[in-house]
Amino acid sequence: xxxxxxxxxxxxxxxxxxxxxxxxxxxxxxxxxxxxxxxxxxxxxxxxxxxxxxxxxxxxxxxxxxxxxxxxxxxxxxxxxxxxxxxxxxxxxxxxxxxxxxxxxxxxxxxxxxxxxxxxxxxxxxxxxxxxxxxxxxxxxxxxxxxxxxxxxxxxxxxxxxxxxxxxxxxxxxxxxxxxxxxxxxxxxxxxxxxxxxxxxxxxxxxxxxxxxxxxxxxxxxxxxxxxxxxxxxxxxxxxxxxxxxxxxxxxxxxxxxxxxxxxxxxxxxxxxxxxxxxxxxxxxxxxxxxxxxxxxxxxxxxxxxxxxxxxxxxxxxxxxxxxxxxxxxxxxxxxxxx
Numbered sequence: 001x002x003x004x005x006x007x008x009x010x011x012x013x014x015x016x017x018x019x020x021x022x023x024x025x026x027x028x029x030x031x032x033x034x035x036x037x038x039x040x041x042x043x044x045x046x047x048x049x050x051x052x053x054x055x056x057x058x059x060x061x062x063x064x065x066x067x068x069x070x071x072x073x074x075x076x077x078x079x080x081x082x083x084x085x086x087x088x089x090x091x092x093x094x095x096x097x098x099x100x101x102x103x104x105x106x107x108x109x110x111x112x113x114x115x116x117x118x119x120x121x122x123x124x125x126x127x128x129x130x131x132x133x134x135x136x137x138x139x140x141x142x143x144x145x146x147x148x149x150x151x152x153x154x155x156x157x158x159x160x161x162x163x164x165x166x167x168x169x170x171x172x173x174x175x176x177x178x179x180x181x182x183x184x185x186x187x188x189x190x191x192x193x194x195x196x197x198x199x200x201x202x203x204x205x206x207x208x209x210x211x212x213x214x215x216x217x218x219x220x221x222x223x224x225x226x227x228x229x230x231x232x233x234x235x236x237x238x239x240x241x242x243x244x245x246x247x248x249x250x251x252x253x254x255x256x257x258x259x260x261x262x263x264x265x266x267x268x269x270x271x272x273x274x275x276x277x278x279x280x281x282x283x284x285x286x287x288x289x290x291x292x293x294x295x296x297x298x299x300x301x302x303x304x305x306x307x308x309x310x311x312x313x314x315x316x317x318x319x320x321x322x323x324x325x326x327x328x329x330x331x332x333x334x335x336x337x338x339x
Contacts, residue, residue, distance in 0.1 A: 002053040002060065002096050004103040009046045018059040022086045029084070032339050038208060039332060040064060050084075051103060053096040061087035061096040065104065066332060069111075070196045078194045079324065080108050081331040082115040085122075101129060105318075112194070113318040116331040120314065132320035136313040136328065137280070139288035140272040140299045143263050150237045151269045151308065153298035169254040171262045172216040172223075177205040179216060183223040186247060193246055193325055200246070203329075204228050209336050215242070217251045224251035228329060231268070234306040240266070242273040243329035249278055253285035260287055272299050274313055277325030304337040 007015045020030045029036045040049045052062045063085045069078035082104075087097035104113065116136070118126065126133055142154045180186055180197045190196045204212040215227040225247020232239050240263075245252075263271060273288065280290065291299050293310045301311035313333065315326050328334055 002055055002099060004051045004053050004100050006042075006045070007048040007050040007052050007062070009041070009048065012048060014059060015048065015050055015052065015062060018062060019084060019086065022088065023084070028337050028339060032336075035209065035336060035339065039066065039335065051100045053099060055096075059088075060090075061085075061100055063097070063100040063104070064332075068194050068199055068330075070190050070194055070199075077110050079112045079114055079330075080104060082113065083332045098129075112322050112324055114316060114324065114326065114331070116313060116315045116326060116328075117333050118314045118316055123314070123316075126316040126318075129318065130320055131316040131318045132322070133314065133316045134276060136274040136276045136315055136326060138272065138274050138291040138293075138299060138301075138310075138313075139283050140270050140291055141259070141263060141287050141289065142270045143266070143268055144260070145264045146267075146269055149269055151234060151239055151300055151306075153296070153308070154270070167254065167258060168219050169251070169258055170218055171255060171258045172218050173213055173262075174216065175205075175211070175213045177201050177214070179214065179223055179226075185222065185224075189225075189247055195246060200228065204244075209339065210334075212243075217247065217255055219251070219254075224248045227273070229271075230334075232303040234303055238266075238268050239300070239303075240268045240271040241328070241334075242271060243334045244327045245273070245275065245278065245325070249282050252278070252282040256285060256287040270299065272301075274301075274328035275325065276315060277323065 016030050016036065019027065023030070029039070042049055049065045049067065050062050051065070053060050064083040066081040066083060067078060068081070085097060085100075123133055142149070142152060147156065177197070177200060180200060210230050212228055212230045215229055216223045217225045225245065227242040228244040229240050229242045232241055273283070291297060291310065293312060298308055298310055300306065300308050301313070313328065317324055317326070
């Protein structure tokens with residue numbers, strides 16, 4: 001049995017060359033070192049968050065991880081997201097890739113392990129290993145102020161009243177992160193989402209590639225929850241993509257008219273939101289519609305390059321009984337494909 005180890009910083013070129021050789025298509029991660037280091041380099045341990053197995057000084061398999069961790073009563077708990085699981089196609093190399101998974105289970109006993117965007121051909125492997133698998137629900141709202149759509153394929157949205165109504169809930173948009181520390185009630189959701197201030201600061205506020213904003217759900221002076229979003233553009237046409245939600249799920253049921261009033265003031269064709277774990281009853285009341293992936297409705301996901309087609313995002317979670325809200329922003333799904 002080969003002993004899995006984390007890839008040392010000095011062996012990064014060997015790892016990147018291995019991925020280039022064995023990944024089925026060209027990948028931006030092997031072409032852009034800044035992006036690769038931002039996602040995977042652990043500067044404290046001087047290792048990459050890639051577990052590898054080697055034989056005769058050659059890499060046989062690798063498995064990348066992205067960690068979300070929070071301290072719960074001094075104990076670290078969280079989620080380990082799996083990415084880029086690769087093995088050399090060799091009859092003699094039948095178990096090295098699986099051994100990497102079992103190594104992670106042993107090392108991160110208290111953690112949930114998951115992945116998003118997995119290939120359909122690997123579903124059976126995940127099920128055999130005890131993962132729960134499924135698809136992220138895809139929700140959207142089309143802008144009622146748009147008369148001709150160039151990104152999406154949807155009926156003209158005539159059913160929404162975009163006049164602002166009296167409500168104690170409103171949407172506030174900010175590109176700052178200090179709101180989190182000012183609203184101590186947000187901390188109570190960290191145990192459920194396995195995310196905290198440090199996570200949102202490092203992944204979104206300090207992101208060197210994309211410009212994200214925080215869309216706060218406020219009631220009077222309290223922030224009850226927030227979306228993380230960014231604007232995607234194709235030939236001058238814009239869409240707002242909500243990639244995460246954090247906070248009170250029930251607060252979502254009270255933002256329909258505030259959200260529509262906000263959207264109506266923009267030139268975004270639509271806002272969309274991939275997720276699993278937030279019940280339909282809350283999102284329906286907030287004005288979102290569920291994309292049923294039929295031919296008459298098309299809500300694009302890919303912008304780099306742009307593809308006007310529906311995309312289903314698969315997820316897998318281990319152990320299979322774990323309940324965890326999952327979003328497009330999780331794992332490595334909302335990273336650049338073109339730089």
